[in-house]
Amino acid sequence: MPSLLSINNYHYRRGGSDGVYLDHAALMEGLGWRNGFFSMHHPENLPTPWSRYFIDELEFGQAYSLTQKLSMATKSVYSFEAQRKLRSLLRDFEPDVAHLHGIYHHHSPSILPVLTGAGIPVVMTAHDLKIACPNYKMFNRTGVCERCRDGSVLNVIRNRCVRDSLTASVIVAAESGLQRSMQTYRKHVTKVVVPSRFYLEMFVEWGWPREQFTYVPNYVDASRFTPSFEPGDYFLYFGRLAPEKGIATLMRAARLAGVKLKIAGSGPMEAELQALQGELHGDTQFLGFQTGEALHALVRGARAVVLPSEWYENAPLSALESFALGKPLIGARIGGIAETIDESENGWTFASKDIAGLTQLLSMVQTMPDSRVAQAGRAARALVEQRFNPEGYANAMLALYSSLGVKTSSTGLASQERDK
Known part of the structure; x- marks a missing residue:
């Protein structure tokens, strides 16, 4: 042995x-x-x-x-x-x-x-x-x-x-x-x-x-994740609230696109981001740290998950977990994030720190037919089953x-x- x-x-x-x-x-x-x-x-x-x-x-x-x-x-x-x-x-x-x-x-x-x-x-x-x-x-x-x-x-x-x-x-x-x-x-x-x-x-x-x-x-073991391919009415970020994560960029883009954003997590930027929300007056909700089934339910209820990173991300498990739960990903083209995204198949990418580019993507996915978003979610689930x-x-x-x-x-x- x-x-x-x-x-x-x-x-x-x-x-x-x-x-x-x-x-x-x-x-x-x-x-x-x-x-x-x-x-x-x-x-x-x-x-x-x-x-x-x-x-x-x-x-x-x-x-x-x-x-x-x-x-x-x-x-x-x-x-x-x-x-x-x-x-x-x-x-x-x-x-x-x-x-x-x-x-x-x-x-x-x-x-x-x-x-x-x-x-x-x-x-x-x-x-x-x-x-x-x-x-x-x-x-x-x-x-x-x-x-x-x-x-x-x-x-x-x-x-x-x-x-x-x-x-x-x-x-x-x-x-x-x-x-x-x-x-x-x-x-x-x-x-x-x-x-x-x-x-x-x-x-x-x-x-x-x-x-x-x-x-x-x-x-990820996809068998442990129950997916939902039905698109929700909000975009979701979940993870650490830290400068390198690009959350301020996401908040500004969500405000410009006029979309609903939910943020699940905690970290050193929490107070600063809360203050930014006060300035932007966007439709952003801070949910604090979430884990387990409560987090899974949030992901399943989203239209898409967003990873707006501004540092060299490696291979974030949050991307694979989102895919396993049947949700497409909007990810910054930095580090290894784009390696998990087949453009327009299971998600979409934008240049890191590009508020205008992210705004355009959020608007596009918001107005995209639900059937098309659900199709991307099914492709995301299939990817983790087959490759990860x-x-x-x-x-x-x-x-x-x-x-x-x-x-x-x-x-x-x-x-x-x-x-x-």
């Missing part, structure tokens, strides 16, 4: 990458793999016997003493605690492969040499751009930023790229400078999984060897692990389903 060690900062569904971490392990377990986990203690963690190996909670932004903050800053750059606890775990669990998701700022890359020193192949899913960009999203208060590609990581400090904070930017610059000088990721990550082709090409442009990457798109499904993901991962010398089962998920 092959064994998998999954590593991530959080052991609960805090965000999309955490969901992938948990779903990936569950998928492998369904294929007969033994699972081990290495994460961080947190009050919201799911129960697991592996928690005895987890590192201490490390949450930036909380009320800590100066001594605690200094200790946290040191750990985020290089964590001896994470190394020690990982070695303890490896004495009790011998994985055939380690699969990393989010580790920076908590475990730190210091754990990578521990894994390779034990002869364990290391796979890392690049949920963001951290292995290239110190602040992980190539975006700061000036907009999209690639200054560190050919320049010093000191750009992070000059531009206060991390939370617009000098202190946080200094810490992250130190961590990134150390890892660049040691080439920790390049030396100790055997393969990097990228969910979008855009990210693969971006990493290559930043000097990474192409052969270190493999493209495996994210997936658990079987394809599982089989791609098994092929990857096998290429690293791991003895995997000869049958994938699709074969097991047929045998039931």
Whole structure:
């Protein structure tokens, strides 16, 4: 029976990458793999016997003493605690492969040499751009930023790229400078999984060897989503309320198009966006954070879901989930968003930050016959069933692990389903 060690900062569904971490392990377990986990203690963690190996909670932004903050800053750059606890775990669990998701700022890359020193192949899913960009999203208060590609990581400090904070930017610059000088990721990550082709090409442009990457798109299990193809009377954005998400652009375009907009989410821009709504007097409703069936009902009731991003999005699960629920997507042409949209078939795209272009699309979809919008929703649902499904993901991962010398089962998920 092959064994998998999954590593991530959080052991609960805090965000999309955490969901992938948990779903990936569950998928492998369904294929007969033994699972081990290495994460961080947190009050919201799911129960697991592996928690005895987890590192201490490390949450930036909380009320800590100066001594605690200094200790946290040191750990985020290089964590001896994470190394020690990982070695303890490896004495009790011998994985055939380690699969990393989010580790920076908590475990730190210091754990990578521990894994390779034990002869364990290391796979890392690049949920963001951290292995290239110190602040992980190539975006700061000036907009999209690639200054560190050919320049010093000191750009992070000059531009206060991390939370617009000098202190946080200094810490992250130190961590990134150390890892660049040691080439920790390049030396100790055997393969990097990228969910979008855009990210693969971006990493290559930043000097990474192409052969270190493999493209495996994210997936959703469409059988867990009940679709509704009947178009509603509003457009929907759901996700984090943050500057890089382009929500202000969407609000302005919705006002100009005269359409109804619903926004589900929370984040640092919430008060600012509420104030903008007061200025625009548009038909926009803020619904706060939504999840589970309540969120699904909102998506099913929409005419279309909008992703107006202004940063290099990877492969947002929100797009696939919207498709699974039978809704077409209006997405900005930036990052990997357009890779999921077949223009005029299951959605429509516009140039990122282009208020006029988005206004035109919102007006077009608003006045489009309901039958045509429903047709796009059916095409969206079909796409996730055919291209972004658990079987394809599982089989791609098994092929990857096998290429690293791991003895995997000869049958994938699709074969097991047929045998039931």
